[in-house]
Amino acid sequence: MSLISFGLVLVGAIIGAGSGYALHKVVSSKRLGDAKELSTRIIEEARKEAQAQKKEIILQGQDEIYKQKREIEREFKDRENETKTRDRKIQELSERVERKREQANQKEQELLSLDKDLTRKERKLEEKTALLDSKLDEQELKLQEVSGLTIEEAKERLFTEVEARTKHEAAKMIRQIEMEAKETANRKSQHIIATAIQRYAGDYVGEQTVTAVTLPSEDMKGRIIGREGRNIRAIEAATGVDLIIDDTPETVILSAYSPLRRQIAKMALERLISDGRIHPARIEDVVRKVEQELEVQLREVGEQATFDAGVHGIHPELIKFLGQLKYRTSFSQNVLQHSLEVSSLCGMMAAELGLDVKKAKRAGLLHDLGKAVDHEVEGPHALIGADLAKKYGEAKDIVHAIAAHHEDTPPTTALAVLVQAADSLSGARPGARKELLENYVKRLEELEGIATAFDGVAKAYAIQAGREIRVMVNSDNVDDDSTYLLCKEIADKIENNLTYPGQIRVTVIRERRAVGFAK
Numbered sequence: 001m002s003l004i005s006f007g008l009v010l011v012g013a014i015i016g017a018g019s020g021y022a023l024h025k026v027v028s029s030k031r032l033g034d035a036k037e038l039s040t041r042i043i044e045e046a047r048k049e050a051q052a053q054k055k056e057i058i059l060q061g062q063d064e065i066y067k068q069k070r071e072i073e074r075e076f077k078d079r080e081n082e083t084k085t086r087d088r089k090i091q092e093l094s095e096r097v098e099r100k101r102e103q104a105n106q107k108e109q110e111l112l113s114l115d116k117d118l119t120r121k122e123r124k125l126e127e128k129t130a131l132l133d134s135k136l137d138e139q140e141l142k143l144q145e146v147s148g149l150t151i152e153e154a155k156e157r158l159f160t161e162v163e164a165r166t167k168h169e170a171a172k173m174i175r176q177i178e179m180e181a182k183e184t185a186n187r188k189s190q191h192i193i194a195t196a197i198q199r200y201a202g203d204y205v206g207e208q209t210v211t212a213v214t215l216p217s218e219d220m221k222g223r224i225i226g227r228e229g230r231n232i233r234a235i236e237a238a239t240g241v242d243l244i245i246d247d248t249p250e251t252v253i254l255s256a257y258s259p260l261r262r263q264i265a266k267m268a269l270e271r272l273i274s275d276g277r278i279h280p281a282r283i284e285d286v287v288r289k290v291e292q293e294l295e296v297q298l299r300e301v302g303e304q305a306t307f308d309a310g311v312h313g314i315h316p317e318l319i320k321f322l323g324q325l326k327y328r329t330s331f332s333q334n335v336l337q338h339s340l341e342v343s344s345l346c347g348m349m350a351a352e353l354g355l356d357v358k359k360a361k362r363a364g365l366l367h368d369l370g371k372a373v374d375h376e377v378e379g380p381h382a383l384i385g386a387d388l389a390k391k392y393g394e395a396k397d398i399v400h401a402i403a404a405h406h407e408d409t410p411p412t413t414a415l416a417v418l419v420q421a422a423d424s425l426s427g428a429r430p431g432a433r434k435e436l437l438e439n440y441v442k443r444l445e446e447l448e449g450i451a452t453a454f455d456g457v458a459k460a461y462a463i464q465a466g467r468e469i470r471v472m473v474n475s476d477n478v479d480d481d482s483t484y485l486l487c488k489e490i491a492d493k494i495e496n497n498l499t500y501p502g503q504i505r506v507t508v509i510r511e512r513r514a515v516g517f518a519k
């Protein structure tokens with residue numbers, strides 16, 4: 001390339017670079033101006049918005065200050081009103097205290113005046129007392145001279161007369177109290193008991209320690225005995241019952257203390273007789289089946305008893321024990337029938353007294369539960385029955401009523417006393433129970449002996465099968481008032497020293513007889 005061409009190229013490049021720079025500068029200047037204008041406008045708008053927000057915040061602050069001011073003013077007024085009310089009450093209390101202080105000052109003046117009067121009267125009383133003492137001393141000396149008795153002797157005689165008079169007054173008071181009590185409590189209690197007895201009618205079955213089984217023929221006795229007595233020994237061993245085969249025609253006697261065992265032996269023997277096959281293996285098999293059947297029957301009997309008494313929710317084991325009571329007796333009275341009667345009596349008396357009838361019936365039905373197992377467990381049947389009831393989930397008041405119905409545990413509830421009363425009613429009903437003649441006679445002799453041991457008693461007679469004792473007193477030694485004291489003392493001694501069903505009436509009779517002869 002030539003130098004001229006190079007120069008032309010160089011000049012063109014320089015001119016192009018200069019024009020490009022100039023154009024770039026113009027464009028940059030224009031953009032810079034636009035940016036400044038935009039920033040100025042943004043700043044102006046931000047300033048205007050800030051001014052608007054400032055004004056709004058100021059207005060909100062002023063409004064809040066106004067509200068707080070109003071609230072403070074209202075609170076101030078409320079406090080001002082409370083202060084005025086409090087000041088008014090304080091003023092009223094001050095006036096009231098001032099009035100009471102004036103009244104106290106007035107009473108103090110009155111008390112001072114009364115104290116002066118009392119002091120003057122005490123001084124006069126002391127003077128009169130001194131004068132009276134001197135007069136009494138003079139009178140005592142004169143009395144000793146006239147009567148010939150010392151002071152101690154006169155006191156002793158006076159105390160003796162006062163003691164005798166006090167006894168008579170006490171006897172009169174006792175008689176009056178008894179009459180008043182009989183007019184209320186005795187009438188009400190007799191009405192309740194009589195109503196309960198009249199509403200209940202029970203059947204009684206006399207049971208003893210033997211059971212008779214009728215045979216179809218006399219030949220059956222030999223088959224029961226068996227070869228060399230093996231059959232009778234097998235029956236006695238399997239049932240625990242003694243078989244008595246004597247000259248009684250077509251009859252075998254089963255003897256055992258337990259009615260339950262006698263029932264098992266009776267059922268087994270009747271089944272063997274009807275079947276005709278009597279040998280040791282067959283006997284054991286029949287006795288085992290009879291025991292199983294009887295257990296089912298006992299449960300059914302117990303369930304029927306609960307149904308008859310209207311008592312529900314009893315544990316199955318307790319129901320079984322109730323069924324066993326069907327084969328237990330007490331003084332020849334069936335215990336299950338006795339329990340049903342006590343349950344009924346408890347319910348009727350509880351209704352009269354406003355107590356829980358269902359709970360009373362339940363306690364009455366279960367009260368003799370221990371008699372089902374008392375031949376197997378040591379202790380009184382009442383406590384045994386309470387333990388059984390507690391074991392199988394009975395309530396505490398039911399357990400206590402069972403334990404306390406014979407005073408083995410002191411009764412602390414009305415329910416326990418109610419069961420005691422119903423139990424006594426059922427057992428003391430005429431004809432309900434039997435006792436041995438020897439024990440009966442012995443009890444009557446002891447009853448008469450207790451009465452005749454008291455001073456002033458001439459004769460005593462036990463009547464009405466030992467349910468009443470009539471005491472004849474010597475009219476010279478016992479007056480009318482003392483008969484009431486004597487009657488109470490005899491009754492207390494009988495109650496403490498004798499055991500008897502029901503109650504014993506004590507009647508003390510005092511009479512004066514005049515005997516003359518016409519000739």
